[in-house]
Amino acid sequence: MxxxxxxxxxxxxxxxxxxxxxxxxxxxxxxxxxxxxxxxxxxxxxxxxxxxxxxxxxxxxxxxxxxFEWDDTEAARLHRLAQARGLIRAVVAVYKQPEQPVRRMRAYVHINEPGTPHYREVGHAMSVKSTRDIVLKTAWREFQQWRQRYKDLKEFADLFEVADEIGQKLLQKQ
Structure with a gap:
């Protein structure tokens, strides 16, 4: 050893x-x-x-x-639902405005509303306060999980400092 x-x-x-x-x-x-x-x-x-x-x-x-789901019919359905979620997350919208470069971003964002989780077009989701709050809270939670996973990597210390400043601004807006 x-x-x-x-x-x-x-x-x-x-x-x-x-x-x-x-x-x-x-x-x-x-x-x-x-x-x-x-x-x-x-x-x-x-x-x-x-x-x-x-x-x-x-x-x-x-x-x-x-x-695990051992009923093959139900397991196949659940697998296909996972594939559908992956497909939805994989679609990127290409936006073009006059005098601006082309922008690419996820077309759909997951809205985890109690009882009715669904996906919405990003622009629409961000234009409605209730869904905007859900998207931002989800993004912040996912970032914090990523941060926890990589907290010991000193190479990201500067990023975490900037993220803390952004987090404070988000909290102030609520």
Missing amino acids: TAKAKNAPKIIGFEFAPGARFQSGDHPDANEVGRHMEMLRETYRGELTPDDVLTDAANPNSPLHSF
């Missing part, structure tokens, strides 16, 4: 990421799920692949089993 590996931090527990969403899953114990995935990783070459997880989860006794 190298000195580097010897001094590496040890996992002391597991949690589900904030905002994590699952298709199904009635297994609230993140520690059990995490320990099981660690066992799989150690079993399979020190790496964890989605195929390894799926193979294990097919066993009804696996703590991962309930996180």
Whole structure:
């Protein structure tokens, strides 16, 4: 064992990421799920692949089993819905105004209104206060999640300082 590996931090527990969403899953114990995935990783070459997880989860006794849809018809429908969401997110609108360069931006933005989540054209969503607030809050939350993921990279320290200033301005506008 190298000195580097010897001094590496040890996992002391597991949690589900904030905002994590699952298709199904009635297994609230993140520690059990995490320990099981660690066992799989150690079993399979020190790496964890989605195929390894799926193979294990097919066993009804696996703590991962309930996180998957096993009815093939419903699983196909859910997969197609995920593909549809991906397609919607992939469409870029090309805008041209007189005397301005062409601009490209996402055509649609997700509006997660309770009971009626949907997508709207970005310009329309940003022109209505209620949906504008939803878009900005979602963008800020996603940025904060990205920031949390990369908080230890000193190369982004300046970006985080600027983001804090922007965050303060957004809070003042509310």
